[in-house]
Amino acid sequence: MWFWWFLLVCNLLVPVTMIVSGRMMWKHCPKEINGMLGYRTKRSMTNLDTWRYAHDYCGRLWWKLGWAMALVSAAVQIPFFGGGEEALSAVAGVICTVQCVILIGSIFPVERALKREFFEDGRRRQG
Numbered sequence: 001m002w003f004w005w006f007l008l009v010c011n012l013l014v015p016v017t018m019i020v021s022g023r024m025m026w027k028h029c030p031k032e033i034n035g036m037l038g039y040r041t042k043r044s045m046t047n048l049d050t051w052r053y054a055h056d057y058c059g060r061l062w063w064k065l066g067w068a069m070a071l072v073s074a075a076v077q078i079p080f081f082g083g084g085e086e087a088l089s090a091v092a093g094v095i096c097t098v099q100c101v102i103l104i105g106s107i108f109p110v111e112r113a114l115k116r117e118f119f120e121d122g123r124r125r126q127g
Contacts, residue, residue: 001081001082003085003088004077004080004081004082004083004088007077007088007089007092008074008077010092010096011073011074011077011092011095011096011099012070012073012074014069014096014099014100014103015065015066015067015069015070015073015099016066016070017066018062018063018065018066018069018103019062019063019066019067019070020066021059021062022058022059022060022061022062022063022064022065022066023059023063024059025038025039025055025056025058025059025062026055026056026059026060026063027059029051029052029055029056029059030051030055032048033045033047033048033051038051038055039054039055039058039110041054041107041110041111041114043111043114043115043118044110044114046118046121046122047122049118049122049124050114050118050122053113053114053117053118054110054114057109057110057113057114058106058110061106061109061110062106065102065106069099069102073095073099076091076095077091077092077095
């Protein structure tokens with residue numbers, strides 16, 4: 001039973017990190033463009049406008065995805081309470097893999113939104 005609780009906590013690490021980081025990016029964007037902290041891609045670091053937009057968009061996305069992943073991860077693991085460690089380990093591995101794919105995949109909608117909202121040089125598109 002302790003193993004089930006341990007894996008539940010482990011499976012909630014990525015979603016909780018996305019919830020907290022998303023809220024911070026959304027509400028408290030780094031004031032200056034930097035190479036150490038924040039959503040750092042070539043397109044997002046073009047100027048302060050793209051930097052703020054990327055943090056707002058990605059923060060909101062991570063906030064929503066984090067809550068959804070936390071609920072789904074817990075719901076998927078609940079039926080395995082009291083089950084064997086091998087089955088539970090396999091389920092936890094699948095959950096972790098899916099979470100990582102979603103986390104990395106979240107880059108694509110943010111970059112698409114930046115491309116839709118800004119020209120390559122960082123100027124906003126009109127209309």
